[in-house]
Amino acid sequence: MAEEVSNKQVVLKNYVTGYPKESDMQIITSSIKLKIPEGTQNAVLLKNLYFSCDPYMQGRMTKLDTPSFAPSFQPGDGYGVVKILDSTHPNYKKGDLARGFTGWEEYTLAVDPQALIKIEQTDLPLSYYTGILGMPGVTAYAGFYELCSPKKGEYFYVLAASGAVGQIVGQLAKLLGCYAVGSAGSKEKVDLLKNNFRFDETFNYKEEPDLDAALKRYFPEGIDIYFENVGGKMLDAVLLNMRIRGRIAVCGMISQNNQEKPEGVHNLASVIGKRIRMEGFLADDFYQLYPKFLETVIPYIKQGKIVSVEDVAEGLESGPTSLVGLFFGRNVGKQLLVVYRE
Amino acid sequence: MAEEVSNKQVVLKNYVTGYPKESDMQIITSSIKLKIPEGTQNAVLLKNLYFSCDPYMQGRMTKLDTPSFAPSFQPGDGYGVVKILDSTHPNYKKGDLARGFTGWEEYTLAVDPQALIKIEQTDLPLSYYTGILGMPGVTAYAGFYELCSPKKGEYFYVLAASGAVGQIVGQLAKLLGCYAVGSAGSKEKVDLLKNNFRFDETFNYKEEPDLDAALKRYFPEGIDIYFENVGGKMLDAVLLNMRIRGRIAVCGMISQNNQEKPEGVHNLASVIGKRIRMEGFLADDFYQLYPKFLETVIPYIKQGKIVSVEDVAEGLESGPTSLVGLFFGRNVGKQLLVVYRE
Numbered sequence: 001m002a003e004e005v006s007n008k009q010v011v012l013k014n015y016v017t018g019y020p021k022e023s024d025m026q027i028i029t030s031s032i033k034l035k036i037p038e039g040t041q042n043a044v045l046l047k048n049l050y051f052s053c054d055p056y057m058q059g060r061m062t063k064l065d066t067p068s069f070a071p072s073f074q075p076g077d078g079y080g081v082v083k084i085l086d087s088t089h090p091n092y093k094k095g096d097l098a099r100g101f102t103g104w105e106e107y108t109l110a111v112d113p114q115a116l117i118k119i120e121q122t123d124l125p126l127s128y129y130t131g132i133l134g135m136p137g138v139t140a141y142a143g144f145y146e147l148c149s150p151k152k153g154e155y156f157y158v159l160a161a162s163g164a165v166g167q168i169v170g171q172l173a174k175l176l177g178c179y180a181v182g183s184a185g186s187k188e189k190v191d192l193l194k195n196n197f198r199f200d201e202t203f204n205y206k207e208e209p210d211l212d213a214a215l216k217r218y219f220p221e222g223i224d225i226y227f228e229n230v231g232g233k234m235l236d237a238v239l240l241n242m243r244i245r246g247r248i249a250v251c252g253m254i255s256q257n258n259q260e261k262p263e264g265v266h267n268l269a270s271v272i273g274k275r276i277r278m279e280g281f282l283a284d285d286f287y288q289l290y291p292k293f294l295e296t297v298i299p300y301i302k303q304g305k306i307v308s309v310e311d312v313a314e315g316l317e318s319g320p321t322s323l324v325g326l327f328f329g330r331n332v333g334k335q336l337l338v339v340y341r342e
Numbered sequence: 343m344a345e346e347v348s349n350k351q352v353v354l355k356n357y358v359t360g361y362p363k364e365s366d367m368q369i370i371t372s373s374i375k376l377k378i379p380e381g382t383q384n385a386v387l388l389k390n391l392y393f394s395c396d397p398y399m400q401g402r403m404t405k406l407d408t409p410s411f412a413p414s415f416q417p418g419d420g421y422g423v424v425k426i427l428d429s430t431h432p433n434y435k436k437g438d439l440a441r442g443f444t445g446w447e448e449y450t451l452a453v454d455p456q457a458l459i460k461i462e463q464t465d466l467p468l469s470y471y472t473g474i475l476g477m478p479g480v481t482a483y484a485g486f487y488e489l490c491s492p493k494k495g496e497y498f499y500v501l502a503a504s505g506a507v508g509q510i511v512g513q514l515a516k517l518l519g520c521y522a523v524g525s526a527g528s529k530e531k532v533d534l535l536k537n538n539f540r541f542d543e544t545f546n547y548k549e550e551p552d553l554d555a556a557l558k559r560y561f562p563e564g565i566d567i568y569f570e571n572v573g574g575k576m577l578d579a580v581l582l583n584m585r586i587r588g589r590i591a592v593c594g595m596i597s598q599n600n601q602e603k604p605e606g607v608h609n610l611a612s613v614i615g616k617r618i619r620m621e622g623f624l625a626d627d628f629y630q631l632y633p634k635f636l637e638t639v640i641p642y643i644k645q646g647k648i649v650s651v652e653d654v655a656e657g658l659e660s661g662p663t664s665l666v667g668l669f670f671g672r673n674v675g676k677q678l679l680v681v682y683r684e
Contacts, residue, residue: 059615231611253611264606269573269595271622273401278620279614 002035009105010319015063018258019327024061025320029325032107035088037046044116045086046098046108049342052079052130053323053335055254056162066168071258078104081119081129083342089113097342099129104319106339119339122292124301126342131334132301132308133294135283136164141293142286143227147264149280152177154224155243159205159234161197162189162309164334165251169227171198171306178225184239185329190332196309205283211237222246228278232263238277239267248278309333347402351447353639356365357405359631360600361669366403367662374449378428386458387452388430388440389683394421394472395655395677396506397596416513420446423461423471425684431455439464441471442474446661448681465642468684473676474643474650475636477625478506485569485591485637486514486665487620494519496566497585498579499557501547501576503539504531504651506676507593511569513648514538520567523560534675538651539562553579564588574605581609581618589622599669651675 008029016024030150035041044173060077084096085107092098100116102108119129131137143165144150156173158166161182170193173180182199184190185206193202201218208214215223222243228235231253242248256262270276300306311331313322316339325331350371353375358366372525402419421461427449434440452458461471473479476617485507486492494518500508500514503524512535515522525668526532526539527548535544543560550556557565557579570577573595584590598604612618642648653673655664658681 016402055677235610250610250613252614256540262611264608265610266604266606268607269598269604270575271592271620272594272624273622275622275624275627277612277622279619280615280616280619282617285617 002033004031004033005107006030007032007106008316009103010316011051011104012061016058016061016258019030020058020061020318020320020324022324025323027320030218034085034107034111034175036088036109040088040111042089043087043109043111044084044089044113046082046090046102046110047085048080048082048102048104048106048108048339050081050127050130051104051136051145051337051339052134052136052164052327053331054079054335055252055257055320055326057323058257058327074133077101079130079135080128082108082116083340084122091118092116097126097296099134104316106316121298124298127310127312127336127338128301128308130298131164131310132168132306136334137168137297138286138290138293139165139251139283140172140227141297142283143251143281144169144225144287146286146289147249148225148227148247150176150225152179153305154226155219155221156180156181156227157219157223157238158227159230159238160184160329161199161202161291161323162192162333163229165229166227167192167197167309167333168306170199171300173225174198174200175300183214184330190331192309196307201338205234212240215241225249228253230254232259232265236267239265239270240275242274244272244274246274246276248276250278250280251283254327311335313337315339345372346375346612347373347375347384347449347678348372349448350658351445352658353446355401358403360401360602362400362403362662363667364592364662364666367665369659369662372443376427376449378430378451382430382453382603383433385429385451385453386426386431386434386455388424388444388452389427390422390424390444390446390448390450390681392423392469392472392662393679394476394478395661395673396421397594397668397670399665400669401597410570419443421472421477424450424458425682434458439468441476441510446658448658459632463640466640468677469652469654469678469680470643470650472678473506474510474639474648478676479510479639480628480632480635481507481593481625482510482514482569483639484625484631485593485623486511486567486627488571489591489623490567490589492520492567494520496520497561497563498522498567499561499565499571499580500524500569501572501580502526502596502671503541503544504534504675505571505673507541507571508569509534509651509675510648513642515567516540516542516649517642525556528674530674531671532652538649539641542673547576554582557583567591572596574601574607577607578609581607581612584612584616586616588618588670590618592595592620592622593625595648596669605683607665623629653677655679657681 097119098116156178162184183205228250229252232255439461440458474666498520504526523543525547570592571594574597
């Protein structure tokens with residue numbers, strides 16, 4: 001007889017409006033047999049180890065009138081690192097590790113899992129596959145190298161610089177020889193930027209009443225590359241400070257995720273005279289880069305040239321709080337959730 | 343003795359604020375000798391034939407705190423077609439025709455003229471060198487081919503479609519096999535779009551209380567390419583209707599030129615999920631394309647595959663009115679000014 005165990009799950013009670021709230025989610029407990037049912041082909045039984053908490057999840061928790069880039073919402077969906085406990089799938093065997101989409105629960109039975117990728121390199125912390133070696137890492141790498149055409153000596157800015165993507169893209173910019181300025185919203189985070197991620201200049205944007213003036217101070221020559229994940233009035237200030245032929249890679253506009261009507265961006269006409277290129281992207285479009293990305297980033301990590309700072313929440317019960325915290329900047333570094341350590 | 347003649351000039355009385363007003367300019371009359379003064383080398387004496395009226399001129403008439411893409415204002419500057427009456431410049435001889443920057447006056451003495459290009463092909467109307475064969479033509483050509491990566495069968499939209507640039511880019515899109523929709527602000531202009539420029543669909547945007555709804559009607563599949571020359575709330579409606587991997591080439595945002603604080607654009611976050619690329623440009627950056635552009639466009643013109651509709655004002659005295667009219671959409675087609683016909 002297969003062992004039957006209890007299985008805690010985070011489920012969505014309602015579609016969210018604006019930022020997710022803890023009360024939109026609940027923890028329930030069901031039970032699950034730790035064996036794939038007789039006759040079920042191409043299935044894997046997963047033990048969920050680490051979950052990534054990411055801003056894009058808001059979109060998947062929201063009822064959309066028009067189709068969006070993400071598939072329609074499935075309660076409990078999340079990106080994580082998993083261990084295969086049982087498999088009838090030819091690509092996986094018991095004991096394999098993988099990363100990809102799974103349920104926000106302790107154990108998941110997945111039939112025909114399309115969205116899992118086996119983890120081959122296991123001599124780095126497995127949690128890294130939710131961040132620096134996962135989607136945030138690819139977002140930083142693809143946005144920087146594929147969209148921004150970066151060159152040594154260029155002036156680089158990322159506003160939310162201590163988060164999952166910001167910390168990586170800032171370090172990539174530094175490694176290429178850019179002059180990198182990063183900002184964040186608290187002293188603790190700004191300290192990270194300076195001490196851990198080695199930005200050339202750092203500041204707390206919440207202490208700057210006039211972001212335009214702050215940018216003029218930190219970028220007397222202007223900004224060549226802006227990695228956009230905030231939007232709204234922040235983007236407006238950046239537009240005033242971009243250089244001729246500046247590039248803006250847009251992977252998010254988190255400041256706008258809670259606005260019924262998003263803030264207006266008033267300085268867009270700057271793109272004409274300055275010949276600015278602004279381009280939106282999703283990490284998903286660049287998964288073919290993943291092997292090259294790992295080849296580049298893993299040696300940097302092993303040599304200590306790129307570091308990762310994680311904000312680790314313990315236990316599935318902490319899931320709602322740690323996800324919600326993202327939208328208020330409560331996380332210090334890449335937010336993730338440990339269910340089981342391996 | 344050289345003949346001395348009177349020389350009417352349009353001069354700026356004051357830097358303009360917002361759109362230029364007729365009262366910002368005045369007509370004065372001085373006199374000029376139709377011969378280059380003894381001992382003046384590398385000079386040309388120009389008879390100004392045609393002047394182009396273009397929205398960018400507002401920027402050159404405005405006092406700027408920060409350096410802009412255009413050189414600082416010189417009273418009476420303008421782009422036009424000229425005839426060389428006298429020359430001590432090795433590249434020009436009496437009787438040559440050229441296009442480029444000259445004064446808004448009947449005759450101009452230019453020493454070391456950098457911004458003139460000789461007109462070699464004179465079997466087309468010379469006025470075309472202010473429009474379809476001049477800066478608006480290169481703007482349309484470079485923006486469409488260099489920035490928009492257009493493909494046959496794609497959905498193309500230009501909002502101000504009857505103007506100097508809009509009419510050309512629409513016809514380029516049609517010739518490539520795009521589905522081209524153009525709009526304009528009066529029945530007369532919309533008739534031009536349909537009858538002269540052969541857009542697939544046309545509409546009067548002033549009669550559409552909800553531009554988003556209008557675009558959904560004309561583009562049930564969405565817009566692949568938007569040629570942006572308007573900005574503001576128009577851009578907002580377009581953003582909602584762009585397709586995945588849509589491209590927006592931005593050569594102007596004329597609706598914003600008169601706003602003390604430009605209107606906000608609220609739907610910019612669309613660029614992320616839809617992976618939209620938006621890029622500003624200036625025709626000046628693409629002058630190396632000019633020979634290729636002429637090679638492409640002149641045969642089309644001769645075969646009647648691209649037509650030009652001009653709105654021709656007569657006489658230098660009409661200059662201020664015809665320039666100001668641009669900003670209120672009074673021109674029907676490419677606005678130009680004839681000083682002397684050749």
